[in-house]
Amino acid sequence: MKRRTLGVAAIAVATLTAAPAVSSAVTTSTSKPKIDILGGASFKANRYIQDRMRFNKDVYRLKSGTTIQIRSKTPGEPHTVSVVRRADYPKTVKGFETCFMKGPCGKLGEAHGFPEGDGPPTTPLVNTGKAGFDRTGDSIVIAPNGKGSVKLTAAKGQTLQLLCIIHPWMQAKIVVK
């Protein structure tokens, strides 16, 4: 998938700078639990480019059975909210490449059916196990500036590790209440 390749190239540069501060605040319960995807980029001439694509929280504490509204406020590129194993989180820029070559970034990208060029994936929702978000491999694509929703079916006490397979520094988790 061309987009992912480009993403890695851009990010290799982007992460040369310190990661931007991301709110570590935890969501409080609201009537419409949501995950917002935020963006923005900047550069310093002859120094770096900084990409601030991110989930709006590091930790979402949500009740089992909740419908999660996901909203992207970034134009241009899609995102995914994907459940992965903690061990599959890239921890370095080189780790992004591993994620694309043999980790969930590549595997889920194929499962979603992202085209080589631009265009929507053939399978925006990949579900493993029972319906909803409850286990590794569950994944939803959110279009540029798009929305989506998914039911949190994981049982109370579970933690789901989230990753955007297109921008694999986007890492957060859901703690199920």
Ligand SMILES: [Cu+2]
């Ligand atoms: Cu993303």
